[in-house]
Amino acid sequence: MFILSELSDTIPIAPNTFAYDPAIAVKDSINKKYANKLIPSVGLALLFYDILTCGEGKIKWGDGLVWHKVTFRLIVFAPIAGEVMVGTVHSSTEQHVRVSMGFFSDIYIPKHALAPYTFFDHEDNAFFMVADIEEVDPDQLDPNKKDPFKSDKETQRLYIYKKDTIRFRVSSLQWQEVEPLPPNVRDKPREIDPETGLPKEMSQEEADAKEAQREQEAGLKIVASIEEQGLGNPEWWANT
Template identity: 30%
Template sequence: MDFMFSLVTIRDCVKLSPSKLKQDFVKAIILALNQKYCNKVVHIFDVLEAADPYVHLGEASAIVKVKFRLIVFRPFVGEILEGTVRSSSEEGIHVSVSLFDDILVPPACMQPNTTFDPSEQVWSWNYEENQMFLDVGETIRFRVMGEQFTETAPLQKEVLMAARAAALSGTEVIPVGEELPVTPAPYKLVATIAEDGLGLVRWWQPPE
């Protein structure tokens, strides 16, 4: 496993509705864990133990004590990583690494003479009269410059239904035909490629 990821073992309790108890038990637990930890920078790896469900007096849902492992993504500032160019915009180059997609290389952190083509939605580095495109899917090496944390909370189903109903009634809380707002990422990285050896990996490979 890459050292920018840590495998952590946790004990916790999850609540399963009666309908979930009719499904595959482990899959229902993993779904509940993902919902509980969805605004953290984690990925549920596996479930190690699951006790028998029990129900508190006056409640319909069952409580299950579980022991599970999750993968935590947390590189350190200054660390050099390799990822994949996911997309480009005027905001910068969006990069993904394995389980994590919220990495941004802003224009100020690119090599000098790097420009953006809005028609092609691609950045290119103009080096010694050569135009070197940073295309989607290319492997890119970057240095972590900083972290951005945003407090988020999962949107409740009732809120989404109310917002959609308001839109359909003409109050235009959400314009008809548009998607509901996306919850912002709770954790983002800002990176730089404005150093020798950084940028597309193929730029620095010796000629064959």
């Protein structure tokens, strides 16, 4: 999940940091440039680790900065296909469950990669699996289970709710080249409700559209699965 990644770059040191220890000034400049940034084909840079080499500083005409050629290591979030991880359900649409690790929230479990006999409940805006349906002979199946929405909500449905803990297996990492939207589109304010004077609440259709847009704009998208036994909500398997 986490790796040490070695990088080389030319790092600028600003004049207002000249009084600091050079190692600290270089470290702070690296953190400012890389922390919480995606490094293409590597992963999400989380934290500076150490400096391996640092060249003599050079001043370019016109900017007043001191530039150092530095080789350094960063702690990077870079899961591999097949790795099992645990996160928290961030949101759900009819197309997927989105999972957050706290520091990274572009993990998607597509509908086809959910557990067998999983259905979407529009009232709760959440997926649920009908418990034990795969262990029953279809010819002997309880009539209520033939229609999953007639199953008992308390005893026969295993829901995937927002903020639930979920265990999943990484299927793939997908890097996407994304062009940022214009500010007038990206930061468009919400319509004001004339009765309350407050921004109108987002409809479910708007929320789903926003989720779809986020997925398209993710520089790094992790696709995952919970089809296997032992995956999904850990509480499902607590007594097995």
